[in-house]
Amino acid sequence: QQRPRVFSGIQPTGGIHIGNYLGAIRNWVRQQDDYDNVFCIVDLHAMTIPYDPADLRARNLELASVLLAAGIDPARSILFIQSDVREHTELAWILGTLATYGELRRMTQFKEKSKGSERVGAGILFYPVLQAADILLYDAALVPVGEDQKQHIELTRDVAIRFNNTFGETFVVPDADIKEAGARIMSLQDPTKKMSKSDPDxxxxxxxxxxxxxxxxxxxxxxxxxxxxxxxxxxxxxxxxxxxxxxxxxxxxxxxxxxxxxxxxxxxxxxxxxxxxxxxxxxxxxxxxxELSAQPAEVVRILHEGAARAREIAAAKMERVRDVTGL
Ligand code: ADP
Ligand code: NA
Structure with missing residues (x-):
């Protein structure tokens, strides 16, 4: 009996709070027996806004440590850093040749982040294509996302179907797993706003x-x-x-x-x-x-092991992709 594969991409942010924990992390930990989980810390996505390189590395490590401390079990789930598996960027390029400028430009997240400015980074436009690559590399059947990410999963599906129709069955077409509005933890200072790390207070x-x-x-x-x-x-x-x-x-x-x-x-x-x-x-x-913070080398070792397992799956998929696309 194979557990359905689930892909979760997680932005490397510091300051993880009990809203993140009760609303997301704790559920991932509890679902490890039901699903074949791939947890990916998406540092390449985090690069789409200005950042400090040393800080990005620290945030990757911090998030991995939090996930491990919360109970993500590397024996049951794959936990790795996106940039450690180069197939993500390679597939993103190829999928980008199938996605259209029109559909990327129409993404709500792009519209919100670009605010119509010509100076918006192309990475913001390309963001959902990289996300599609993340998901399709692993034959994920389910992608747990909030309502706001539904559109990106729709795009992933469209691109996967387009690829399969053009080059032959290659990708599993994933479903978004939109959780019922679960526990939403609100700000301790203003219960009309959700608890968030971006709250200045x-x-x-x-x-x-x-x-x-x-x-x-x-x-x-x-x-x-x-x-x-x-x-x-x-x-x-x-x-x-x-x-x-x-x-x-x-x-x-x-x-x-x-x-x-x-x-x-x-x-x-x-x-x-x-x-x-x-x-x-x-x-x-x-x-x-x-304990984990006192031994960062151990966390890095776990992440490298996770990357090796992820790469095995991703490389096999890319071999197929290269084959059918004539590369
Ligand atoms: P933040 O709002 O602090 O930036 P993110 O947007 O990075 O948090 O969300 C990370 C994960 O934590 C998502 O799965 C999100 O649904 C969950 N989450 C974030 N804030 C809350 C909250 N206040 N209550 C419940 N879940 C939350
Ligand atoms: Na947020």
Missing amino acids: PNSRIELRDSPDVIRRKIRRAVTDSGTEIRFDEEGKPAISNLLTIYHLFSDIPIPELEERYVGKGYGTFKQDLAEVIVEHLAPLQQRLD
Whole structure:
């Protein structure tokens, strides 16, 4: 019984927060037995905006360490850095000869990032072609993405079908796996915005590397709603509802049970307990993260091993591609 292959591309960003963890990373960790996962840290995509080379390398390593500390298991899943497998750029060029300028220009993400400017980098335009190459190299059946990436997977499908029709069956045509609007963790300072690393206020998020004291302080300072009741009501009590969601996701205690537990108790007690729940549940992850950070060579070794396994699959696919395209 073969597990369906799933390709996940992850931008190498620092400052991973509990929104990323509860909304994405933790689910990847839990699905490792159900799927044949390829986790790719997409540094070539990250190059499409100005960056500092040393910082990019550090972010690659940091994200890999976080994923490993969270439980991505290199024995069950492939974890590697995109630029370590050169087939990605090679296939991107070939797929780029099949994609049209019109369809790339019409991508919502391109329109948003370019804002109609002639000075926008061509890499921003070409971004979804590289993404298509990432996915098609591995015969991925499923690509878990948010609603905003659906269009890029549509393009991947179109290009794969175009290639197959032109040169013969070569690529699996993947499906987007759009998760139901799952747990969306909101900012601790403004529950109408999602928790995000791009929020300028560091008190709006809890990062996975935050110390217990920082976590306690941020939860203490989290905004609350009027009234005193601990009740889940996203309309009337968005801040408390967000804190209840975080409490529930870390502790596995159902929200109605939490509501019951805090009847007649104020926000203070609730927040104190919540902080301890977060501290306690992040502790093992943080300990592994510290261990991995103390031995970057081990993380690099795991990434190189992942790249070797990825390359084996990608090289076989590229051999076929070169063969049918006359290269
Ligand atoms: P950020 O908004 O911090 O830049 P990304 O856009 O890089 O986060 O998202 C990385 C992953 O984490 C995606 O799978 C995204 O759906 C998930 N994610 C990001 N923020 C949240 C959040 N506040 N709640 C739940 N999931 C989130
Ligand atoms: Na983002």
